[in-house]
Amino acid sequence: MAHEAGMFVVPQTIGHVLCPKCGILMTPNAANMCVKCLASEVDITDGLQKHVSIIFCPECKRYLQPPKCWIKAERESKELLTFCVKRLKLKDVRLVHAEFVWTEPNSMRIIVRLRIQKEVLRGAVLEKAYEVLYVEHRQMCESCSRSQANPDQWVAAVQLRQHVPHRRTFFYLEQLILKHDAAAQAIRIKQMDHGIDFFFSSRSHGVKFVEFVGKVAPVRSRDDKELVSHDPKSNNYNYKYTFSVEICPICREDLLCLPPKVATSLGNLGPLVICTKVSNSIMLLDPGCLRYCFLDADRYWRTPFKCLLSSRQLVEYIVLDIDVISPEVNAAGSRYVLADAQVARVCDFGHNDTIFNIRTHLGHLLNPGDYALGYDLYGANNNDSELDKYKGLVLPDAILIKKSYEEKHQRKRGKPRSWKLKSLNMEIDNSTRGRLEPEKMNSEYEEFLRDLEENPELRFNISLYRNKEYQPSEGASMTDGGDTSVPLEELLAELDVSDDGDEARDDGMRE
Numbered sequence: 001m002a003h004e005a006g007m008f009v010v011p012q013t014i015g016h017v018l019c020p021k022c023g024i025l026m027t028p029n030a031a032n033m034c035v036k037c038l039a040s041e042v043d044i045t046d047g048l049q050k051h052v053s054i055i056f057c058p059e060c061k062r063y064l065q066p067p068k069c070w071i072k073a074e075r076e077s078k079e080l081l082t083f084c085v086k087r088l089k090l091k092d093v094r095l096v097h098a099e100f101v102w103t104e105p106n107s108m109r110i111i112v113r114l115r116i117q118k119e120v121l122r123g124a125v126l127e128k129a130y131e132v133l134y135v136e137h138r139q140m141c142e143s144c145s146r147s148q149a150n151p152d153q154w155v156a157a158v159q160l161r162q163h164v165p166h167r168r169t170f171f172y173l174e175q176l177i178l179k180h181d182a183a184a185q186a187i188r189i190k191q192m193d194h195g196i197d198f199f200f201s202s203r204s205h206g207v208k209f210v211e212f213v214g215k216v217a218p219v220r221s222r223d224d225k226e227l228v229s230h231d232p233k234s235n236n237y238n239y240k241y242t243f244s245v246e247i248c249p250i251c252r253e254d255l256l257c258l259p260p261k262v263a264t265s266l267g268n269l270g271p272l273v274i275c276t277k278v279s280n281s282i283m284l285l286d287p288g289c290l291r292y293c294f295l296d297a298d299r300y301w302r303t304p305f306k307c308l309l310s311s312r313q314l315v316e317y318i319v320l321d322i323d324v325i326s327p328e329v330n331a332a333g334s335r336y337v338l339a340d341a342q343v344a345r346v347c348d349f350g351h352n353d354t355i356f357n358i359r360t361h362l363g364h365l366l367n368p369g370d371y372a373l374g375y376d377l378y379g380a381n382n383n384d385s386e387l388d389k390y391k392g393l394v395l396p397d398a399i400l401i402k403k404s405y406e407e408k409h410q411r412k413r414g415k416p417r418s419w420k421l422k423s424l425n426m427e428i429d430n431s432t433r434g435r436l437e438p439e440k441m442n443s444e445y446e447e448f449l450r451d452l453e454e455n456p457e458l459r460f461n462i463s464l465y466r467n468k469e470y471q472p473s474e475g476a477s478m479t480d481g482g483d484t485s486v487p488l489e490e491l492l493a494e495l496d497v498s499d500d501g502d503e504a505r506d507d508g509m510r511e
Helices: 035-041 078-086 142-149 168-180 203-216 260-265 297-302 406-411 438-454 499-507
Strands: 051-057 062-065 069-072 094-102 109-119 125-138 156-161 186-191 195-200 219-231 236-247 255-257 272-278 281-285 292-296 307-309 315-324 329-331 334-336 339-345 356-360 371-376 398-403 419-422 464-466
Touching (some): 069 078, 156 203, 168 438, 195 203, 272 398, 292 297
Parallel strands (some): 156 236
Antiparallel strands (some): 051 062, 109 125, 186 195, 255 307, 315 339, 419 464
8 A cells, every 4th residue: 555655665574583492494483483393392182092992883884872872884984984083082172184094894993184283382373183093893783683693583563465466566665665765674574475574673663664655555554562571670561563554455557446435525436437546545537537536545444445357357459540539638747638449359350340439548649550458348247346336337348548568568578678676685485375476476577567667657756777787789779669668867877885795786686
């Protein structure tokens, strides 16, 4: 400022003094000593911990945070560094920086370099870096030691059941459990004849899992407990808890005949409706007028009913002609178009000329010459008590459910897919009552994979992973998969943390 005004300014110079210890020139400071001499006189790391013992559980890969808290932390992670720093008692010093120096797991040693600052003689601040050695002592936590002593020593068991002749619901539920990591606390998972059993070491874990299932499927549950032991002196009781969870037997693509009481409560819907979506409620669609509604679990279990025809009874039709009669309708995120169609059963070709004139909700998907899967009410022998309650009800000859891609599936049969799914590590019940047929299981699982390819809404809530072993053929075109191909942007890449776990992860993947 004075220089700009043309005034004379005396330049300021910083004087230097001699260090009284070593005699070198230095800038004056509060301690009147150079940095080297000051560091030799005062050790700011004196009294700080240089060796720390930590307890590590080799089974669940967790560290003990005294007194009883176990935390999960990976090697060289932010969580592990925070855990190591918190184990130190840094009094009267300021932590500036911390980093790992050594974390090799087989050595059972962790070395962390810390940089600290401390105020020393007459306000001078000294900074120094030093290393802390952490020695791992391997000791199993309480839950792991209990499971190792007796693997069957569970506290809570969740018995998940659905009384239907297929396992499509459990295949889908398995993927939801994996995506949300809902069964992370399960000590054992067992595959049964009509469901899956989950075993937990704590009642709270079982209750949390039951709540998760209730959010993704229409269920009803009941719980019971059994006294295991009792200490009359301390008045302590040990129980085993069992949760019985039953999933609604209504599945996607089922044809339903609503009871008159339920149809009236839903605004005289139906009575013949299709189940199009199943979450914590059931979406019902009338294919004749595109009316739809949601039936929650409480309302269903008050008046339970079974399906009229299931997906195992689907018949293949060929579309001869189709005429759209209404604009597109958006029903809870799904698109439908009402149309009149002429169809014929594929099995009738060469035997008769039976043609059915029906109304369908798939006018936006079907074209003349396409194939579709539907229910044959013309030749079906319906023995349903709810259907008999409707006097004078005229049944349609057929109700189409979805477009068929069987021709494309035949071309791709035996070829690997570009994606794969993870699976739970489940034991299989080999008892006589719960014996499962491998061929039937593989066939149902293949149908589930086809449903994922055909229905984008079905794979919206689950995780699909890229198949690294998949190699597309040189002559394959981009449109070879047609409508059944899964877009590449929907696939997730597997996260490889280490090479040692590759084989273990591959065992849990299914193509």
